[in-house]
Amino acid sequence: MTISTQWQLAARPQGEPTPDDVRRVEVELPDLTDGDVRVQNEFLSVDPYMRGRMNDVKSYVPPFALDEAMTGGAIGRVVESRSDDLPVGTVVQHDLGWRDVAQGGAASFRAVRPVEGVSLSAYLGVLGLTGLTAYVGLTEIAGIREGDVVFVSGAAGAVGTMVGQIARLKGASRVIGSAGSAEKVELLTSKYGFDAAFNYKDGDVAELLAEAAPEGIDLYFDNVGGDHLSAALASFRDGGRAALCGSIANYNSTGAPVGITGMTNMVTRGLTMKGFTLGDYRHIAPAFAAEMGPWLANGDVVHDETVVEGIDSAFDAFTGLMRGDNVGKMVVEVG
Structure with a gap:
């Protein structure tokens, strides 16, 4: 049995989100089926756009559903796999954040190659x-x-x-x-x-x-x-x-x-x-990567992160971001 600790939206916030608007739950994950992978998340992203998704209004991304796990950028490693494309140990980036363990079809996860000396969290920020x-x-x-x-x-x-x-x-x-x-x-x-x-x-x-x-x-x-x-x-x-x-x-x-x-x-x-x-601009990603990679390697670009520890602190990290408590990218290290 595998338990995933997840954050759900419990109510639509009125003004600044409060702890009453969310809930932390533990969900038992089903067995994998053919083509599925299970991922232990290492870092989660919290971002300002997530506040808009808490409202039930039309936007460029659908609103979060009540009583369901919220989503967002994350990166982790495959710990169980029934997909030949993503064997155990593969580092993957995906949108099943707000949880410590993510699971789904392999098509929902994108393999990335770690850069020596660079934290995986960089794929949620400067390299992402x-x-x-x-x-x-x-x-x-x-x-x-x-x-x-x-x-x-x-x-x-x-x-x-x-x-x-x-x-x-x-x-x-x-x-x-x-x-x-x-x-x-x-x-x-x-x-x-x-x-x-x-x-x-x-x-x-x-x-x-x-x-x-x-x-x-x-x-x-x-x-x-x-x-x-x-x-x-x-x-x-x-x-x-x-x-x-x-x-x-x-x-x-x-x-x-x-x-x-x-x-x-x-x-x-x-x-x-x-x-x-x-x-509408994902096609620019290769040009971006071709320039950002050398800039980062040469020290032409520097970056900071504000790292909050633990899945239990994910909502605090998000509200801190909205208050401006962060310098650079705000991420949650799942631990």
Whole structure:
């Protein structure tokens, strides 16, 4: 008998999720059938988009079902197999997170080759969807150009730290980031190569951005929305471009979304603003891997992780992520 410890959604959150909205359960897994594998997860990913999936609304991914295990990125090793394609010991990446043991058809799991000296958790971050999101947003959505002045909101998070570094490697003349503490601001400039950064809690975001980019910006990578997006619209130079990746300022909102100002600048300054999700850009993954691999190996890209220990702490890791407790990618080490 194999028991899988899993997290289920028990209720739709109203505002910030609470422990009453989830439950930790132990599920007895059935015997494997032909083509199935059983995987001991080693790392789980928690991500901002999961908050949207807790709501029963139409989006680019279906909402989590009540009283069923939630899902998300994970990586682990096959411990039992009835598939010739994925023998015992294979390291696999998949979407059956929020549990310590995952099981299903082999087609739901993708074998990856571990990189010596690199934690498997990197496949959930810098070498995975996090890094790819940053790359796609800069290259495919916003079309970064040599000499661009780039502004990144949520810059100390998993995606934001990658955006700043990739922008520099792609020829940005100046990279500016916003974060939620003095410690994170210092980290952006001392470790991640940002030319300037500010704590958005220190004052009006538009004024703080104007101080950091007195001549304006050309490209904005948006992880926050709200006042950050309004500030970018006010700061854009002619022909500016925005890649809209997230809107964390509104994820736990129970009222009307924060209004955006400066929309007339879309016309008067000839701006382009485009939202995206990765589903339509998976074909970019080989180009991303071809560049990110050498960047990481050469030390051109660095990355941080905030690691929370134990499957029992998965929900705490998620709520901590939503509060901004993390630097870089937030992962759960299953143990």
